[in-house]
Amino acid sequence: MKKPYEAPNLVRLKTGGMNKFGGKPFYLKRVRKEIGGAKIDDLIEQFGSPLFVYSEAEIIERANKLKSSFSTRYPNVQFGWSYKTNYLSAICAVMHAQGALAEVVSGFEYQKARALGVPAHKIIFNGPFKRIEDLRLAVNEGAMIQIDHLDEVYDLEALAEERGQQISVAIRISMDCGIYPQWSKFGFDLEKGMAEEAVKRIQAGGKLTIRGLHAHIGTYVMEPQAYATQITKMVAFGYRLEQEWGFEIEYYDIGGGFPSSGRLKGVYLPPEVGVPTLDSYAEAICEALLGALQPGHFPKLILETGRAMIDDAGYLITSVTSSKRLPDGRRAYIVDAGVNILYTTYWFRHNLELAQETEGLNEPSVVYGPLCMNLDVLDEACLLPRLERGAKLVLSPVGAYNHTQSMQFIEYRPASVLVTPQGQGELIREREDLSDIQRREVLPDRLKLR
Numbered sequence: 034m035k036k037p038y039e040a041p042n043l044v045r046l047k048t049g050g051m052n053k054f055g056g057k058p059f060y061l062k063r064v065r066k067e068i069g070g071a072k073i074d075d076l077i078e079q080f081g082s083p084l085f086v087y088s089e090a091e092i093i094e095r096a097n098k099l100k101s102s103f104s105t106r107y108p109n110v111q112f113g114w115s116y117k118t119n120y121l122s123a124i125c126a127v128m129h130a131q132g133a134l135a136e137v138v139s140g141f142e143y144q145k146a147r148a149l150g151v152p153a154h155k156i157i158f159n160g161p162f163k164r165i166e167d168l169r170l171a172v173n174e175g176a177m178i179q180i181d182h183l184d185e186v187y188d189l190e191a192l193a194e195e196r197g198q199q200i201s202v203a204i205r206i207s208m209d210c211g212i213y214p215q216w217s218k219f220g221f222d223l224e225k226g227m228a229e230e231a232v233k234r235i236q237a238g239g240k241l242t243i244r245g246l247h248a249h250i251g252t253y254v255m256e257p258q259a260y261a262t263q264i265t266k267m268v269a270f271g272y273r274l275e276q277e278w279g280f281e282i283e284y285y286d287i288g289g290g291f292p293s294s295g296r297l298k299g300v301y302l303p304p305e306v307g308v309p310t311l312d313s314y315a316e317a318i319c320e321a322l323l324g325a326l327q328p329g330h331f332p333k334l335i336l337e338t339g340r341a342m343i344d345d346a347g348y349l350i351t352s353v354t355s356s357k358r359l360p361d362g363r364r365a366y367i368v369d370a371g372v373n374i375l376y377t378t379y380w381f382r383h384n385l386e387l388a389q390e391t392e393g394l395n396e397p398s399v400v401y402g403p404l405c406m407n408l409d410v411l412d413e414a415c416l417l418p419r420l421e422r423g424a425k426l427v428l429s430p431v432g433a434y435n436h437t438q439s440m441q442f443i444e445y446r447p448a449s450v451l452v453t454p455q456g457q458g459e460l461i462r463e464r465e466d467l468s469d470i471q472r473r474e475v476l477p478d479r480l481k482l483r
């Protein structure tokens with residue numbers, strides 16, 4: 034048998050570049066041939082490249098881990114699924130099957146949850162922009178409304194007037210939890226007295242009943258103690274609401290923000306070392322919560338975990354379409370997935386795995402996406418062996434905020450597949466085609482080519 038030709042490879046050896054985790058892995062190749070038991074080659078043959086792949090088993094494992102971490106430490110815990118993290122219907126359905134409420138931030142997300150069969154009382158309606166018609170529908174159907182600002186208070190009061198009855202609400206507050214810059218876009222600031230002003234205003238209006246407090250302090254928050262501070266401040270304020278203004282606080286919603294194993298650019302420690310475990314968040318939060326609550330009082334603790342629930346269960350398979358040598362000596366690959374579908378590439382350095390065994394030494398390489406745009410780079414400094422056209426790469430974790438923020442820029446969006454716990458790839462979104470782009474366009478008759 035004639036051996037396949039392997040191109041000679043001259044690699045400039047650089048000294049240095051060591052850090053405390055070791056030197057550059059010129060020999061190390063990470064190979065992944067399957068996701069959740071489904072063979073990558075089979076998935077690509079069946080559904081095409083690029084391809085988003087989600088492992089249902091990994092989602093369920095993660096959901097169970099999150100649930101057990103919290104419910105073994107506090108008796109009244111409820112999860113919400115943050116739709117914007119990934120609102121593919123099948124993903125939401127898996128989350129709801131795990132018992133999660135829907136957490137939505139727009140009329141569109143609200144409609145999506147309702148269309149999936151989620152009853153309104155299991156939908157949390159958040160966000161700084163709620164159209165009056167969306168609010169009206171959500172209120173009439175009995176959704177959990179979390180107020181962001183005073184204009185929303187006025188809108189809700191008008192709706193209460195319209196309905197001739199009081200509306201139950203929660204208010205969103207923001208506070209200093211030691212995470213800077215502090216998010217101040219959302220809700221009423223606690224330390225500056227704005228939350229108190231809002232409560233006074235709501236009480237004076239007499240049309241809304243506050244029954245919950247909500248705060249979401251950030252995303253990819255690496256400090257569990259920040260949540261301990263958050264819940265302590267929320268509960269203290271909750272008791273003031275009860276004692277000074279006569280409201281009864283049924284739930285504390287602490288938002289999302291736990292990190293995934295995604296590797297943030299510019300962060301020295303790798304996530305395996307730097308990211309705290311889910312148990313450490315649960316421990317910090319539940320300990321602070323139990324410490325702040327009066328004995329025997331267990332209001333509901335709601336979590337709206339997004340990223341930490343889905344990110345690690347999502348993969349993107351992409352194929353090499355061409356390669357070239359750059360003037361600085363690095364090898365460049367053009368693959369068929371770019372920043373159009375991997376928005377988080379701008380601040381995360383995704384893991385790159387080979388989907389096939391590949392001979393040869395690793396060399397400094399750049400992985401470009403397919404867009405005719407210079408900033409379409411998936412990895413500007415990786416080590417890869419010489420890859421042939423058609424070779425496949427697997428990027429991960431990409432389950433959070435990529436599909437929902439993907440765009441039809443230059444390329445169609447690819448298909449998405451859910452791998453069942455039995456290892457079967459099931460199509461959950463078809464690859465787009467021209468009809469998806471043109472469907473809403475109107476070409477005036479006078480401009481038609483004749």
Ligand SMILES: Cc1ncc(COP(=O)(O)O)c(C=O)c1O
Binds near residue numbers: 251253289340
């Ligand atoms: C109100 C609210 N809840 C939950 C989330 C989910 O956050 P994460 O994905 O960081 O867990 C977000 C996202 O920013 C949010 O705005």
